[in-house]
Amino acid sequence: MTEKVKVRIDGEVIAATPGQTILEVARANDKYIPALCYMEGLSAVGACRLCMVEVAGVARLLPACTTPVQEGLAVNTSSPQLQSYRKIALELLFAERNHVCAVCVSSGHCELQSLAQEHGITYIRYPYNFPKLAVDTTHPRFVLDQNRCILCSRCVRTCDEIEGAHVWDVSGRGIQSRLVSELKRPWGEATTCTSCGKCVQACPTGAMAEKGWGVEEMTKRPAVVSRLTSMREGQ
Amino acid sequence: MNKVMIEHVSRIEGHAKITITLDDAGQVSDAQFHVTQIRGFEKFVEGRPYYEMPSITARICGICPVSHLLASSKACDAIMAVQVPEAARKLRELLHMAQFVQSHALSFFYLSAPDLLLGMDSDPAKRNVAGLLEKHPDLLREGIALRKFGQQVIERLAKERIHPSWTVPGGVNAEFDPDLREKTLAELPAAMAIVKRTIALWKKTLDSFPDEIESFSNFPTMYCGLVGPDGSLRLYDGNLRFIGADGSIVADQVKPADYATYIGEASLSDSYLKAPYFKPVGYDEGIYRVGPLARLNIADRCGTPAADEELAEYRQRLGRIVQSGFHYHYARLIEVVYALERMQELLDDPALLGTKVRAHADVNNLEGVGIIEAPRGTLIHHYKVNDDGAMTWANLIVATGHNNLAMGRGVLQVAKRFVDGNKIQEGALNRVSALIRAYDPCLSCSTHAVGVVPMVLQLRGSNGELLDELG
Numbered sequence: 001m002t003e004k005v006k007v008r009i010d011g012e013v014i015a016a017t018p019g020q021t022i023l024e025v026a027r028a029n030d031k032y033i034p035a036l037c038y039m040e041g042l043s044a045v046g047a048c049r050l051c052m053v054e055v056a057g058v059a060r061l062l063p064a065c066t067t068p069v070q071e072g073l074a075v076n077t078s079s080p081q082l083q084s085y086r087k088i089a090l091e092l093l094f095a096e097r098n099h100v101c102a103v104c105v106s107s108g109h110c111e112l113q114s115l116a117q118e119h120g121i122t123y124i125r126y127p128y129n130f131p132k133l134a135v136d137t138t139h140p141r142f143v144l145d146q147n148r149c150i151l152c153s154r155c156v157r158t159c160d161e162i163e164g165a166h167v168w169d170v171s172g173r174g175i176q177s178r179l180v181s182e183l184k185r186p187w188g189e190a191t192t193c194t195s196c197g198k199c200v201q202a203c204p205t206g207a208m209a210e211k212g213w214g215v216e217e218m219t220k221r222p223a224v225v226s227r228l229t230s231m232r233e234g235q
Numbered sequence: 236m237n238k239v240m241i242e243h244v245s246r247i248e249g250h251a252k253i254t255i256t257l258d259d260a261g262q263v264s265d266a267q268f269h270v271t272q273i274r275g276f277e278k279f280v281e282g283r284p285y286y287e288m289p290s291i292t293a294r295i296c297g298i299c300p301v302s303h304l305l306a307s308s309k310a311c312d313a314i315m316a317v318q319v320p321e322a323a324r325k326l327r328e329l330l331h332m333a334q335f336v337q338s339h340a341l342s343f344f345y346l347s348a349p350d351l352l353l354g355m356d357s358d359p360a361k362r363n364v365a366g367l368l369e370k371h372p373d374l375l376r377e378g379i380a381l382r383k384f385g386q387q388v389i390e391r392l393a394k395e396r397i398h399p400s401w402t403v404p405g406g407v408n409a410e411f412d413p414d415l416r417e418k419t420l421a422e423l424p425a426a427m428a429i430v431k432r433t434i435a436l437w438k439k440t441l442d443s444f445p446d447e448i449e450s451f452s453n454f455p456t457m458y459c460g461l462v463g464p465d466g467s468l469r470l471y472d473g474n475l476r477f478i479g480a481d482g483s484i485v486a487d488q489v490k491p492a493d494y495a496t497y498i499g500e501a502s503l504s505d506s507y508l509k510a511p512y513f514k515p516v517g518y519d520e521g522i523y524r525v526g527p528l529a530r531l532n533i534a535d536r537c538g539t540p541a542a543d544e545e546l547a548e549y550r551q552r553l554g555r556i557v558q559s560g561f562h563y564h565y566a567r568l569i570e571v572v573y574a575l576e577r578m579q580e581l582l583d584d585p586a587l588l589g590t591k592v593r594a595h596a597d598v599n600n601l602e603g604v605g606i607i608e609a610p611r612g613t614l615i616h617h618y619k620v621n622d623d624g625a626m627t628w629a630n631l632i633v634a635t636g637h638n639n640l641a642m643g644r645g646v647l648q649v650a651k652r653f654v655d656g657n658k659i660q661e662g663a664l665n666r667v668s669a670l671i672r673a674y675d676p677c678l679s680c681s682t683h684a685v686g687v688v689p690m691v692l693q694l695r696g697s698n699g700e701l702l703d704e705l706g
């Protein structure tokens with residue numbers, strides 16, 4: 001049996017397994033830390049910066065999803081400063097693309113939307129970028145709307161790590177980054193795509209959806225994808 | 236040359252502006268009604284999946300979202316080439332009837348009743364819903380109850396609010412709860428009693444508006460609307476019929492997909508709203524009207540007993556073809572009777588509770604047209620898509636569009652009668668606004684009665700100097 005390490009989360013002493021991340025330990029002990037790009041069963045990439053936490057003795061904020069625990073680590077999961085940083089991170093996501101909840105298939109079931117509500121975001125303080133982005137309707141069963149993509153890369157990792165097909169990648173840099181299927185081929189022409197639909201289930205917003213659903217009709221089941229990993233690990 | 240301008244900004248369809256031009260002798264020489272429409276709409280939807288159109292269009296027009304949902308869903312049905320299951324077809328019509336009740340009740344009781352029952356020349360400070368509450372409290376209460384009934388049925392069908400995803404391409408996304416059917420059936424008689432009392436009152440009041448009847452768009456035009464295979468009134472589904480000013484049928488049973496053979500759209504230089512006209516006759520002779528007045532002129536009968544009885548009396552009083560725009564109000568009330576009777580028929584039909592309510596299909600047609608009769612008139616949604624279902628083109632013709640030319644001419648007629656070149660009388664401004672309200676073009680154009688005068692009437696001299704202003 002591996003040695004346990006003792007960490008403190010919001011003052012509470014918790015025994016954790018070395019190698020676990022702060023986020024994993026927190027979740028296992030019912031401590032809430034918001035997260036968006038993290039998905040159970042996938043590698044963590046620390047892309048969205050929503051899970052930032054304060055660690056005693058460390059001057060900068062650390063992402064809980066990629067920071068492993070150590071003996072004696074003391075973590076603070078919420079403070080006015082963290083709240084305001086998380087709010088900024090969320091608002092920037094809204095400002096970057098064209099998120100129109102009123103006409104979105106995922107409205108009411110969207111992780112971005114519910115995080116915004118949770119953080120009391122009622123308007124965006126930054127000017128909208130209003131990029132002109134395409135909708136890829138070429139796949140017979142699924143649709144990708146870049147307007148709603150937050151580049152969390154959950155679909156990329158799902159397809160690569162779970163399905164093993166690696167259809168998705170993020171191309172470009174910074175604000176020019178775009179999710180692409182198979183070297184920029186339209187999704188419907190991607191020969192590696194097995195049409196399993198796991199990427200759609202993993203996507204936290206309405207960016208990926210099954211075709212044919214109207215506003216508020218698209219519900220996702222990322223847990224089903226996560227379970228695949230734990231089932232395989234259990235084997 | 237002097238110009239009288241009535242202008243206001245409307246959130247829904249851009250600006251609405253009325254320009255009345257006076258000649259040097261101070262007499263009205265010309266008048267125009269301009270509405271700007273959402274520009275760039277076609278560009279906005281380009282590339283988006285067609286099945287998102289119902290909710291997108293419903294959000295674009297906040298005034299009659301249900302009408303857009305239905306017309307758009309029908310256009311999508313056509314793209315999928317599916318037959319909507321019977322229960323869904325009936326549920327959609329039920330939703331539509333509820334929308335008629337609430338929309339017509341809003342138009343009559345909230346927006347127009349202050350003018351109609353308090354008098355066009357009554358104190359503007361009191362010519363509003365509050366004034367109405369003072370003078371005709373029972374009538375106003377009944378109007379509110381009637382509108383609420385319509386709204387409640389919409390909520391029962393589409394859940395807590397106007398849930399944009401209930402009406403979907405291929406049908407609806409949830410069946411109807413039998414308990415809610417019982418509830419609605421139980422409330423219907425009270426709603427019907429309200430309309431009947433209101434019509435009786437309106438018939439007694441009609442004679443006090445000889446000038447308005449004579450001058451509110453009282454001129455011959457063609458008329459357009461949907462009818463059933465037997466020529467009866469249809470609001471949810473049917474084929475187009477066009478009649479001439481004398482009532483002769485000039486085109487009948489025109490399938491929605493063929494609308495463009497008969498309807499041309501002229502672009503007016505001073506208005507973003509296109510001016511539809513009857514193509515075989517040409518622009519602008521082919522001016523036609525839509526909406527309650529037009530529908531009752533077009534239909535051979537309503538097809539429900541109480542509405543047909545009212546229609547017979549309406550025709551006996553006013554003639555087979557009624558051309559004064561003032562009678563939009565009367566026609567609207569008869570349509571509420573029809574809508575309530577249709578609701579009864581639909582609710583009595585066991586097929587309404589069927590569990591097959593949605594047909595699924597891919598793109599099977601690259602083009603689809605959906606037409607319904609919205610409360611304000613014929614509403615056309617026409618889409619083109621590529622093989623993957625991405626929108627490549629869209630055209631919407633809304634009721635306000637069809638009536639555009641007629642409203643413009645109507646303003647001229649009213650202005651000639653009521654606008655005096657020297658000074659604007661409040662009564663003149665109000666009559667011009669009341670004419671527009673008779674057509675019920677959109678809420679923003681009609682909010683006068685709830686206390687705001689959204690139009691400004693300006694009288695300008697030949698050098699542009701402001702002579703008088705009212706608003």
Ligand code: SF4
Nearest residue numbers: 149150152153155203
């Ligand atoms: S498509 Fe969805 S899952 Fe993929 S990167 Fe964009 S938001 Fe994330």
Ligand code: FES
Nearest residue numbers: 037046048049065
């Ligand atoms: S969840 Fe940790 S950075 Fe996104």
